[in-house]
Amino acid sequence: MSSVGDLIKRSPVVASPADPIIKAVRLMADNNVGSAVLVDGSGRPVGIVTERDVIRGLARGARLEDPVESIATMGSLVTAGVKEDVYSALRKMRNRGIRHLVVVDEAGALRGVISMRDLLEDFVIKRLGERVWWPPPED
Amino acid sequence: MVAPAGGLKAGDLVRRPPVTITPQATLLEAVDRLVEHNIGALVVVRPEEPDAALAVISERDVVKALNMRMALSSPVEAFMSPGVISVEASEPVSRAAELMWRYNIRHLVVTKGGRLYGVISIRDLLRPESLKSLCRSQ
Structure with missing residues (x-):
């Protein structure tokens, strides 16, 4: 129980890049999550929008009716594989300064999202702590 | 949980003074302050008592306010989550992790002698x- 796939608690909250910002806001608020994955017509992940993106967008003067892709991170998504170790996922978040990782399976299909909060769970902290004390050679 | 000898305390993780806002400030001012400081939460304090935390405003609170179609001119006090989950600076980091996990929050107020510290x-x-x-x- 120390791979990214074990941390996925729910099916991903998704929207389309052309949806208005308010739809992403509603999805995040109703599901009590901090991000929504933007998917194309065939369900492939093409972007992600977070609470922070919404707030930055507002500060820049975006309107809630604007397309969500205008404030989201599109393309070059930072992903984690379902079998990836949680410590590797944490390092990706830290290195990129992000809080959410899109989780994909071997075929690149969307499986879920994990956030920093998911890493606070006891068994995860234990695993992360072990890796910090005995980091792998690439560290 | 018992603090390990020499382990880090919650106060050791505080890296800068808290960024605060008053209950009368607007939602838009809160948004601007979050962005200006590149942070995820503000501590709500009254001007006359700047080291007493009344509430925390997080990005989630802002998103929920937007979802309720609150005007950007609404005062902070209209959408802040009342009450503060806090930890004393001298408590171990494990206590901070436990509180964040239990209350499902991303930010924790740190106090020193009961007064706002970070x-x-x-x-x-x-x-x-x-x-x-x-x-x-563990």
Whole structure:
């Protein structure tokens, strides 16, 4: 129980890049999550929008009716594989300064999202702590 | 959980003074302040008592306010979550992790002698030095 796939608690909250910002806001608020994955017509992940993106967008003067892709991170998504170790996922978040990782399976299909909060769970902290004390050679 | 000897304390994770806002400030001012400081939460304080935390406004509170179609001119006090989950600076980092997990929050107010001292986030808890302390306390 120390791979990214074990941390996925729910099916991903998704929207389309052309949806208005308010739809992403509603999805995040109703599901009590901090991000929504933007998917194309065939369900492939093409972007992600977070609470922070919404707030930055507002500060820049975006309107809630604007397309969500205008404030989201599109393309070059930072992903984690379902079998990836949680410590590797944490390092990706830290290195990129992000809080959410899109989780994909071997075929690149969307499986879920994990956030920093998911890493606070006891068994995860234990695993992360072990890796910090005995980091792998690439560290 | 018992604090490990020499383990990090919650106060050790505080890296800067808290960024505050008053209950009468507007939602838009809160948005601007979050962005200006590149942070995820503000501490609400009254001007006459700047070291007494009344509430925390997080990005989630802002998103929920937007979802309720609150005007950007609404005062902070109209959408802040009342009450504060806090930890004393002298308590171990494991206590901070426990509170964030239990209350499902991303930011925790840190007090020193009961007075506002700073804010720590999940990101702070997941830094290598904190993880070492957290791991030893298990």
